[in-house]
Amino acid sequence: xxxxxxxxxxxxxxKKKKSIKRTLLADGKNRLKKKIAVFGGSTTHDIIVYLExxxxxxxxxxxxxxxxxxxxxxxxxxxxxxxxxxxxxxVYIHTTSRNIVNYxxxxxxxxxxxxxxxxEYSKFEQMWKKITETHHCPIIxxxxxxxxxxxxxxxxxxxxxxxxxxxxxxxxxxxxxxQNNDGFYINxxxxxSSSYGxxxxxxPSYWNMYxxxxxxxxxxxxxFNLSNIIKSVFGKNKKALALDLDNTLWGGxxxxxxxxxxxxxxxxxxxxxxxxxxxxxxxxxxxxxxLTVCSKNDHENAxxxxxxxxxxLKPDDFIIIKANWENKDRNIVETANELNIFxxxxxxxxxxxxxxxxxxxxxxxVAVPEMDSVENYIINIDRSGxxxxxxxxxxxxxxxxxxxxxxxxAAQMASFxxxxxxxxxxxxxxxxxxxxxxxxxxxxxxxxxxxxxxxTTKRYTQTExxxxxxxxxxxxxxxxxxxxxxxxxxxxxxxxKINGEILDIDLWIMSCRVLKRNMEFAMLDRLVERALARGxxxxxxxxxxxxxNKMVRELxxxxxxxxxxxxxxxxxxxxxxxxxxxxKNTVITVxxxxxxxx
Amino acid sequence: xxxxxIYQRLNKVFRDVFDDxxxxxxxxxxxxxxxxxxSLEHITLMAAVQKEFxxxxxxxxxxSMKNVGEMVHIIEKxxx
Numbered sequence: 007x008x009x010x011x012x013x014x015x016x017x018x019x020x021k022k023k024k025s026i027k028r029t030l031l032a033d034g035k036n037r038l039k040k041k042i043a044v045f046g047g048s049t050t051h052d053i054i055v056y057l058e059x060x061x062x063x064x065x066x067x068x069x070x071x072x073x074x075x076x077x078x079x080x081x082x083x084x085x086x087x088x089x090x091x092x093x094x095x096x097v098y099i100h101t102t103s104r105n106i107v108n109y110x111x112x113x114x115x116x117x118x119x120x121x122x123x124x125x126e127y128s129k130f131e132q133m134w135k136k137i138t139e140t141h142h143c144p145i146i147x148x149x150x151x152x153x154x155x156x157x158x159x160x161x162x163x164x165x166x167x168x169x170x171x172x173x174x175x176x177x178x179x180x181x182x183x184x185q186n187n188d189g190f191y192i193n194x195x196x197x198x199s200s201s202y203g204x205x206x207x208x209x210p211s212y213w214n215m216y217x218x219x220x221x222x223x224x225x226x227x228x229x230f231n232l233s234n235i236i237k238s239v240f241g242k243n244k245k246a247l248a249l250d251l252d253n254t255l256w257g258g259x260x261x262x263x264x265x266x267x268x269x270x271x272x273x274x275x276x277x278x279x280x281x282x283x284x285x286x287x288x289x290x291x292x293x294x295x296x297l298t299v300c301s302k303n304d305h306e307n308a309x310x311x312x313x314x315x316x317x318x319l320k321p322d323d324f325i326i327i328k329a330n331w332e333n334k335d336r337n338i339v340e341t342a343n344e345l346n347i348f349x350x351x352x353x354x355x356x357x358x359x360x361x362x363x364x365x366x367x368x369x370x371x372v373a374v375p376e377m378d379s380v381e382n383y384i385i386n387i388d389r390s391g392x393x394x395x396x397x398x399x400x401x402x403x404x405x406x407x408x409x410x411x412x413x414x415x416a417a418q419m420a421s422f423x424x425x426x427x428x429x430x431x432x433x434x435x436x437x438x439x440x441x442x443x444x445x446x447x448x449x450x451x452x453x454x455x456x457x458x459x460x461x462t463t464k465r466y467t468q469t470e471x472x473x474x475x476x477x478x479x480x481x482x483x484x485x486x487x488x489x490x491x492x493x494x495x496x497x498x499x500x501x502x503k504i505n506g507e508i509l510d511i512d513l514w515i516m517s518c519r520v521l522k523r524n525m526e527f528a529m530l531d532r533l534v535e536r537a538l539a540r541g542x543x544x545x546x547x548x549x550x551x552x553x554x555n556k557m558v559r560e561l562x563x564x565x566x567x568x569x570x571x572x573x574x575x576x577x578x579x580x581x582x583x584x585x586x587x588x589x590k591n592t593v594i595t596v597x598x599x600x601x602x603x604x
Numbered sequence: 605x606x607x608x609x610i611y612q613r614l615n616k617v618f619r620d621v622f623d624d625x626x627x628x629x630x631x632x633x634x635x636x637x638x639x640x641x642x643s644l645e646h647i648t649l650m651a652a653v654q655k656e657f658x659x660x661x662x663x664x665x666x667x668s669m670k671n672v673g674e675m676v677h678i679i680e681k682x683x684x
Contacts, residue, residue, distance in 0.1 A: 021652045024623030051644045211663045222651050 010063040012390040013376065016226040023055055030062040036553055037067035038240060038465075043094035043141075044070060045078035047105035048219040056226045060233035065242050075217065078105075082133035085140050095467065096236065097137050098146045101130075102195065102219035103153050103173060110167045119166045127179045134183065134190065142469040144189040144239050146232070149177045151199035151220075154208035188447060189468035191235050191396055198231050199224075234391030240465070241454030244373055244392040245347050246296040248338055249287065250356035251308055251329070254377065255319065256280050260311035261303055271316025279380040284318035286384045291323060294405040295393050296345060298326040300337045300354065305329045325409040334361050335368035345409065346518035348457070348554070353392050355383070397451050397468070404495065411492035412519055418491075429524060429593040432489040436525065438532040439599040441475050441482045448496045449484055456515040457554040459526075461547065461561060464513050479504050481536050485529050487520055487594070494520055498529050507543040509533075514547070514561070527590035530565055534587045547580040565590075605683050610657075610676050617652050621645065631673025657683040 009018065009026060019026065040061075044050050054070050061068045071092045073081040078099055081089060108126040110119040130147070137145055153169045162168035177196065184190050199207045202224050212218040220228065237243070252259045257269030257276050269277040270284070291297055297319075301308055308329030312321045321327065326344055328337040334356070342349040350371025356362050357377045366374045375386045415432070422428035441449060450471040457463070466474070474480055485498035497517040502509040516526055537545060547562040549555075559578075563569070566587075567580035611629065618627045622640050635641040641649070653675065654660055659682045669675050 017652075017655045020648055021617070021620045021655070023648070025620075028623070052647070215663060215666065216647050218647075222647055 007063050010060055010230075011373075011375070012230065012386065014226065014230070016223060019056065019059070019226045020223065023059060026059055027062070030059065035065070037062065037065050038242070039067050039069065040095045040236075040240060041069045041071070041092060042236070043073075043081075043089060043092060043097045045073045045081045045097065045099045047076055047078045047099075047101035048213070049075065049217045050100050052218070052222055052225045053100060053229055053232075056229035057233055057236075060230050061236060064233060064237040066237055066240060068236075076105075079129070079133060082137050090140075094141055094143055096144050096146065096239065097141060098193070098232070098236075099133070099148065100219075101148055101150075103150045103169075104213060104219045106150065106173070106176070109169050109172055112167055114167055116166050119172070123172065123175055123179070126176060130180070131183060134187075138187075138189075138469060142467070142473060144191065144467050144469065146191045146193050146235055146239075147180065148193045148195045149180050151195045151207070152204055154204065154210065188397070188472075191239065193232050193235060195228070198228055202227060231391070234394040235396060238391075238394040238396040239454075239467075241451075243351075243394060244295075244353045245351040246298060246341070246345060247287065247290060247353045247355060247387075247392075248298045248300040248328075248341055250358065250361065251299060251301040251303060251311055253357040253380075254355060254383075255284055255287070256311060256314070256317070257380070261307045265310045265314055268311060268314065270314050273316075276380065277316075281316065281318060283380060283383045286388075288318050288323060290393065291406050293393060293395055296347075296406060296409055297324045298341050298345075299324050299328060300334055300341065300356075301329045302331055302334070303329040323406075325406065325413065333364065333368075335365050338365055338369050338372060346521065353387070353390075355387065397447050404493070407492060408494055408519060411489075411494075414491050415489075426593065432491070432523075432593075434487060434489045434523065434594040436488070436528050436594045436596050437486045437598065437601055438483055438528060438596050440536075441484055442599055442602070443475075445484055445486075445496050446471060446475060449499050452496060452499055452515060452517065453513065456517065457552070458518050458557050459516040459521070460552075460555050461514045461549045461558050462512060463550060463552050463555060466513075474501060481509055481533065481540060481542075483529060483532055483536065485516075485525060485532075487523065487525055498525055500529055500533055502533065502537070502545070504540060504542065507541065509537050509540075509542045509545050511545060511547045514558075524591055524593050526561070526565075528594045528596050531589045531591050532596065534582075534584050537584050543584055545582040545584060547582070549578045549580070551576045605680060607676055607680060610679055610683070613656055614653070614672070614676065614679075617656050618649070621649050621652050629672045631671065631676065633672040634670070653679075659683050 007030065044054055050072055054072060058068055071089055071094060078101060106126060108122040110122055134145055134147070150173045152173060156162035156170060158165055158168045163170040163174070165171055180192060184192050199220065207220050207224050209221045212221045249255055257280055258267055260268050270280045271277050272281065287297065299308060308327060309321050312319060326341050328341060330337070338352055338354055339349055342352055349369045353373040353375065354365050355375060355377055362374045365372060373392055375390050377383055377386065419428050422431065447468065450466055450468050453466045474482065481502040481504065483500040484496050486496045487494045497520045499513060499515050500511065501513040502511045533545070547567055549559060549562065551559065562580035565582065567582040569578055570581050571579035615628055618629055619625050622638060627638060635646065650661065650666060657679050659679060661678065665678055
């Protein structure tokens with residue numbers, strides 16, 4: 007919804023929150039249902055109200071547990087029956103500088119201030135550990151914003167007795183915990199409050215009258231920032247950025263002005279702004295964002311512009327370059343198809359409001375940020391949180407390389423008449439084995455990102471995945487596929503729960519970047535092998551239809567399973583006898599974990 | 605500013621905040637007359653009214669307002 011996209015009008019959202027919610031709930035969209043427990047150190051009512059709006063807009067339908075006023079510590083340490091029954095998918099702790107009780111006093115020695123810091127910090131660490139132990143779910147914790155006055159003036163930030171200094175040190179301890187604990191995320195209230203303006207943010211009347219730790223006008227911005235972490239944790243990030251060229255990546259029109267006439271580089275303020283934007287876009291690649299071009303241009307002109315010696319981006323940085331005279335909405339849909347992602351995972355950046363409007367209207371779910379003037383490009387894309395980083399795996403770093411290799415494979419495929427021959431020519435090698443710690447993060451990430459090749463669409467948080475990994479009641483497999491063009495990384499995960507002589511397949515997913523490579527057969531071969539070793543006679547598969555997973559409706563049938571049940575919603579159950587199974591993969595060389603050690 | 609105009613604009617704010625087009629306020633209206641007007645919604649209402657009339661109520665003013673009439677009185681004095 008346009009009203010909820012950055013840069014939104016907070017005053018409008020505050021005034022219209024009820025009708026906005028009504029409109030969102032009436033749009034008939036299918037949303038991911040998630041239970042969020044909010045533990046507050048101050049009033050949290052409006053924070054939840056706006057958080058709900060932004061999450062609904064991002065495809066998540068939240069249900070909330072809200073602790074009684076300022077009961078964050080009690081709810082963390084002594085969970086009530088109600089909270090336990092609620093069973094949250096995520097816990098958010100909303101504490102602020104108003105909740106710090108152990109500030110140093112002027113007579114404290116350095117050691118005493120350290121002790122106070124330790125006391126303040128350990129209270130929180132104790133809470134986080136207890137929450138993880140109790141609920142096995144991700145935690146989002148605010149860091150601390152700067153206090154609103156400075157007793158020591160400028161020295162408040164550098165003297166160990168200063169409150170600003172204390173807050174800074176406390177934040178560092180929070181960050182260390184975050185670096186060492188997966189599934190623990192910091193909501194950067196320190197950044198948001200300074201960006202909003204600390205003076206207005208911390209207007210004490212809101213605390214003294216309503217016990218809000220910030221002015222209520224700032225809450226939409228605050229909740230939006232928080233919603234970005236949550237949607238990222240639950241796999242709703244965008245994946246690709248499709249960029250226009252003329253007046254988006256450089257000033258001017260390359261077709262009219264010529265390569266020498268476009269504005270990019272260090273010459274003028276305007277050309278520097280475009281250069282800065284190109285640099286920003288290039289670094290998006292480093293966090294795994296796929297870059298493509300979507301421009302009305304002749305292809306040669308587009309490439310010539312991108313080869314401008316003063317530019318930061320080069321044609322090679324883009325996986326797909328659509329420079330033609332087709333309608334842009336069509337180009338966006340085709341780009342998504344070629345990348346094997348949904349159009350709603352694409353962000354379209356174009357300076358032309360008419361093009362933005364067409365794409366917004368024609369391609370449901372695509373994100374179209376405001377690109378009104380070059381100096382705002384970075385801020386508008388950055389603050390929108392499209393690519394909010396929560397789990398940063400090694401795969402993210404390599405994603406662009408992988409998509410590039412995919413494009414090369416497609417070219418090679420065209421030269422083979424027989425598909426089997428083509429598959430053999432790829433020299434595919436897979437590692438298929440039980441989970442190992444180094445891949446756990448990627449495995450979890452994959453379970454939350456895969457929508458199409460996913461029979462049950464079961465999602466796992468990092469903590470849930472950790473407990474599956476610890477348990478001996480499961481047969482677990484991950485699959486990693488390499489071929490002569492490159493390493494695809496971990497692309498498939500299967501989790502089966504042992505139920506006597508039956509293995510219930512809770513999860514079977516595969517990344518769409520390795521579709522039609524027979525990887526699923528290699529996985530099945532290994533699954534049967536491991537099942538037999540555990541004395542299992544029957545594999546039982548489940549298919550639950552969603553709007554996105556039609557491609558695997560017949561997966562178990564193709565595997566040779568027999569359908570044993572089907573209900574009116576199209577949910578099906580399938581069984582396979584392990585005793586009479588014959589191996590199906592003939593094109594991939596399969597190895598186990600020992601091949602990774604060296 | 606004319607109090608008639610103030611009431612017109614105020615009605616619009618009330619209708620937006622409480623999402624109810626049937627609301628019409630007068631000088632005697634209090635929180636008891638509008639179902640959703642509780643202490644939490646009061647905060648939203650104050651924010652929306654202050655934006656509409658580009659005024660900032662002091663803490664003392666907010667605490668002492670007994671009904672819509674008193675709110676209008678303050679707006680009359682200060683609004684631009």
